[in-house]
Each structure stands twice: as structure tokens, then as C-alpha cells.
Amino acid sequence: MPGKKDNLRTFRCQTQSSKYILGKIIAIANQKGGVGKTTTAINMGACLAILEKKILLVDADPQANCTSGLGIETTPGQPTIYDCMINQMAAKEAIVPTQTPNLSILPSHIDLVGAELELVSRMRREYTLRQVLEQVRDDYDYIIIDCMPSLGLLAVNALTAADAVIIPIQTEIYALEGLQKLKNTIDLVREHLNPELKIEGIVMTMYDSRLRLANMILEEVRQSLTDPLFDTIIHRNSKISESPSMKAPVIMYDAASTGSLNFMQLAMEFLKLNQDTVEA
Numbered sequence: 001m002p003g004k005k006d007n008l009r010t011f012r013c014q015t016q017s018s019k020y021i022l023g024k025i026i027a028i029a030n031q032k033g034g035v036g037k038t039t040t041a042i043n044m045g046a047c048l049a050i051l052e053k054k055i056l057l058v059d060a061d062p063q064a065n066c067t068s069g070l071g072i073e074t075t076p077g078q079p080t081i082y083d084c085m086i087n088q089m090a091a092k093e094a095i096v097p098t099q100t101p102n103l104s105i106l107p108s109h110i111d112l113v114g115a116e117l118e119l120v121s122r123m124r125r126e127y128t129l130r131q132v133l134e135q136v137r138d139d140y141d142y143i144i145i146d147c148m149p150s151l152g153l154l155a156v157n158a159l160t161a162a163d164a165v166i167i168p169i170q171t172e173i174y175a176l177e178g179l180q181k182l183k184n185t186i187d188l189v190r191e192h193l194n195p196e197l198k199i200e201g202i203v204m205t206m207y208d209s210r211l212r213l214a215n216m217i218l219e220e221v222r223q224s225l226t227d228p229l230f231d232t233i234i235h236r237n238s239k240i241s242e243s244p245s246m247k248a249p250v251i252m253y254d255a256a257s258t259g260s261l262n263f264m265q266l267a268m269e270f271l272k273l274n275q276d277t278v279e280a
């Protein structure tokens with residue numbers, strides 16, 4: 001018997017414009033470290049999950065900050081994304097639920113460092129993650145990939161698997177430095193590997209409204225960007241930086257904080273952009 005959710009998914013598929021993709025895969029990418037990729041993946045994912053979307057987070061960074069930030073400790077022998085990409089382990093064997101309802105994760109481990117080298121000699125090496133995620137795509141409303149800070153083979157795998165990219169940019173001086181290089185890589189991926197790849201939007205992070213400089217940077221970015229920019233701005237907020245040590249997304253740690261409100265707003269903006277609905 002199909003449940004309410006199945007009916008709803010079918011209904012949405014039939015009635016909504018082609019923009020709505022079931023199991024849409026979003027890569028959170030920027031080759032710069034410390035710009036808010038992991039924070040965006042965890043917290044936008046958690047807010048979408050709270051809004052009753054079924055979410056899979058994919059930790060594609062050997063640093064495994066997304067995994068540890070959600071309190072998932074991989075024990076020796078526990079399968080991770082490495083086993084799925086390198087040892088043909090079924091994705092379902094490695095995916096684990098998190099404390100947040102509707103939010104699961106395909107965890108990472110430092111082993112993943114070796115995957116780039118191990119993939120080099122393989123056929124269709126750029127499609128490895130895509131093949132892993134195809135197995136479970138229909139089980140989720142959205143799959144969010146937290147990329148590593150590089151433009152190497154793992155990041156290319158994420159861009160090849162994705163329908164769209166969200167690019168977090170820190171609201172600081174030289175904010176846009178490196179963006180063109182990322183866009184060149186996205187263009188190459190589109191040309192050779194994944195023609196459907198879109199830029200969903202750029203999201204400004206760690207914004208400090210008290211700083212005149214931050215306001216000037218924001219203005220400059222607004223004027224010079226040719227890519228879509230999310231209206232939502234993620235402010236610098238201590239609850240956001242504390243939440244990984246509490247092993248929870250900020251919405252589960254302090255739901256009334258500015259950080260929670262910002263990420264909830266980002267999740268809602270994302271759903272609106274995707275012509276997706278929030279269930280009452």
C-alpha cells in the first residue's frame with residue numbers, strides 16, 4: 001500500500017513543472033576551505049529534514065567534518081563512502097540515520113584520501129559517485145553532497161553526480177577570488193561529463209552586519225555576480241560554530257538562534273526555487 005508520502009511524491013511528479021526533480025542531487029562546492037560548505041550541507045539539510053523532506057547527506061570529504069559534526073563515529077570495519085566508491089559496497093549498507101528525523105548520512109572517513117589515487121586507473125572514474133547515488137536516489141527528496149576543498153577527482157565526481165551546485169562564499173575581502181576557477185571546472189564538467197549540471201545559487205556566509213566592510217563586500221558581490229544569488233544571507237553566529245561540538249545541526253541545538261532562522265530561511269528559499277511545497 002503506498003503511503004501518504006508516496007502519493008504525494010507521485011502527485012508532485014505529475015503536476016509540477018519539470019523543474020521539480022525527485023531525488024535531486026545538490027553538490028555544495030567551493031575549492032576554498034573554511035567558506036561554510038560543511039556548515040551549509042549539515043544545516044540546510046537538517047532544516048529541509050525538519051520540513052519533512054527526506055534528506056541524504058553525502059560526506060565526500062576525507063576530513064569527515066560532516067560525519068563528525070552530526071555525531072556519527074565510524075567504527076573500524078563500518079562501511080563508509082570509500083567502500084561504496086572503491087569496493088562496490090551497496091550504498092544502503094553504509095548509510096546511517098542521524099539524530100535528526102528524516103536526515104541520513106553516507107559517512108566519510110580519512111581513508112577517502114586514497115580514493116583519488118585508486119580511482120585514477122578506473123574506467124569512467126568520474127561517474128563513480130553518480131553510480132553509487134543512483135542506487136538510492138529514489139529513496140530521498142534531496143541528496144546533498146558536502147565536497148572537499150579541491151577541484152580534484154573527488155570534487156569532479158560530486159559535480160558529475162549532481163543536478164545542481166550551491167556555492168557558499170564567505171563574506172570577506174577577496175570573496176569572489178577563486179570563483180572563476182570553480183566555474184571553469186563546472187563548465188568542463190558540463191561539457192564532458194554532466195551536461196545537465198546547473199548552478200543553483202551562491203550563498204553568502206559568515207556575514208557580520210556590524211562590519212562596514214561586510215556590507216561593502218555584499219554590495220559588490222550583488223553588483224558583480226552574474227550567477228543567481230540566494231536572497232538569504234547566513235550571518236556569523238556563535239550557535240552555528242558551537243553546534244558541531246554538540247554533534248547536532250544548529251536547529252536541533254538552539255532552534256531560536258539567528259543561525260537556525262537563517263538556515264530555515266535558506267531551506268524555504270531553496271524549496272520555493274525548486275517549486276516544491278512544504279507540507280502543513
Ligand SMILES: Nc1ncnc2c1ncn2[C@@H]1O[C@H](COP(=O)(O)OP(=O)(O)O)[C@@H](O)[C@H]1O
Binds near residue numbers: 035039236
Ligand atoms: N555562519 C557561521 N557563523 C559562525 N561560524 C561559522 C559559520 N559558518 C561556518 N562557521 C565555522 O567556520 C568554520 C569553517 O566552516 P565549514 O563549514 O567547516 O567550511 P568548509 O566546509 O567550507 O571548509 C567552521 O569552524 C564552522 O563552524
Ligand SMILES: [Mg+2]
Binds near residue numbers: 037
Ligand atoms: Mg568542509
